[in-house]
Amino acid sequence: METTVRNIAIHLSWVVELLGAVVIAVGLVQFLAGYLPAVLKRRSHLDNAVFRVRFGSTLTIALELLLAADILETAVAPTWDDIGKLAAIAAIRTTLNFFLEKELKEMEKRQAPGVEQQ
16 A cells, blocks of 8 residues: 555656646747847837736746645655755755746836836
């Protein structure tokens, strides 16, 4: 029974990690599909910020998925070394996510209707 649970957790962590990579890839394709034409048409910097906000939101989701995959992987056979690595990875990804969300909120405020744009 324990072996079955471990195998399921390992396979699930691979699936979640793959899903995180797919989210990044799809988000990157969408970003480039919108951003490159905007750059070629020389739209304003604020128009380009819309694409950055969307891609940033995609990265936030991907970071959460990748962290979930790491948690699943560590839950299977947690040694102190694995727990330490997970703590470091979680701290780094949580910090990245925090600052990414903060930047996204600031960009959304700048784009809000009625807000003076430069």
